[in-house]
Amino acid sequence: MTDQTPDQTVADQHQPLVPNRTVWIDHFGDLDVIALSERPVPQAVDDEVLVRVAAASINPVDWKTAAGEFPPKGADQLPFALGRDLSGRIEALGTRAHNMRSVGDRVIAFIGQDRGAQADYVVVKAVELVATPEQIDDATAAALPLAAMTAWQGLFDHGKLEAGQRVLIHGAAGGVGHLAVQFAVWKGATVFATASGRDLDYVRSLGVERAIDYKNERFEDHATDLDLVYDTQGGETQARSFTLLKKGGTMVSTLGPDEERGRELGIRTVPRWHAEPNGAQLAQVAELVAAGTVKVAVDRTFAFDQVREAYAYTHDEHPRGKVVLSMQGE
Incomplete structure (x- = not known):
């Protein structure tokens, strides 16, 4: 995500003038460092899109990152937002995203570590997202990306x-x-x-x-x-x-x-590796889920303002499948 220049204005201005609740940490520590913080709504530029997040999942890497145990995120990068996967609807388009997506499209994304998916609004790069099949609800879609890419790439690529x-x-x-x-x-x-x-x-x-x-x-x-x-x-x-x-x-x-x-x-x-966003692979997995060939287990869904409870549950209870945060109370 970069600062806008005059030729990078958001083509479709649908961004609401409201706070953007974000799971944010400003220092490493136990789960009590995790909190909701109101951040500015980001803007999409070039081939990016702004997504209004419907749901985001919590993964073990999230609480390990918050504890300072995940090396790709160091103290020199604090503060930062947490979360890698989400589902939602496109709210606005960058200037070069019109031929790919439309405002209102439902999408799934596995995003890079430079942003946090556990927020009301997130900027997503075109290569990171895929369309959400109509057969998949938001919670199921949000539970899919990081875990699916970790499983898929581990089994087949590596x-x-x-x-x-x-x-x-x-x-x-x-x-x-x-x-x-x-x-x-x-x-x-x-x-x-x-x-x-x-x-x-x-x-x-x-x-x-x-x-x-x-x-x-x-x-x-x-x-x-x-x-x-x-x-x-x-x-x-x-x-x-x-x-x-x-x-x-x-x-x-x-x-x-x-x-x-x-x-x-x-x-x-195979030397230690980390799953990477891959739109083509994620689209194939989404098709398998839509067809009923693969079923995604969502153990529990928490309201967004219960984020600390959701992290504690994920950390302590060994859930079956995934734990999801619902941003819109759905």
Whole structure:
């Protein structure tokens, strides 16, 4: 987002003269640093659009960022807004956005870290957004982008998962995990998945070969001869998973793999990576959701003024699927 010059005026002036509530932090710390702050409504320039946000989701990366535990955001960038994914309607268009979108269009977006999606109004770049299929409501749409791109890119871009392969997915009932399971099943892989006992029936309903209670079962007894492990847990869980992979198999971890261990065992490891906005991939996922092939689990929806309670719930309760903030009380 840049300052406007005379030739970058917003083409359609639909911006309301109201405060823009934004989840804002001015220092790192526990969840009590998270608060709503009234910020100016931003303006869209060039190929950007201004979106009136209907809903935004909370991801673990949000509270890790607030705690100063997510390196891409450092103290030199404070203060800043939180949130990476949203759904809403286009409120105004930059001068070069007219041939792509229209005011009033429903959209989904996974935005860069230079802005915060948990706000009433957010500027979105054209490459970050896709149209919201009419079959998808705002809360479901908002729950999708970051988790879906993390799952999709981890499995397919980094993990190179193919039909007929065998994959173990840890944390299968979580925001990323439940989507990763469904993408792998859709691809035609044989899927083994770990979850807590209370979530086993849910994970089974997603089409896995075997749902494993990680507290009361050894996943090593059920998932062997694997082509890929998709790890969202790290630590001992990741260490034990290496031995289940075939030689030449792949360890993909959202927390970063033990590369030395991988070399010892002849396992391919993917250096730590972060999901990136990708409109084409997000559009494909949205189509799968619209068709009913993939179902997005929204554990709870909180009103925007309950943001701190929503963060606490996401942090403490291990929700099934995603937690969503509703900006417009819908």
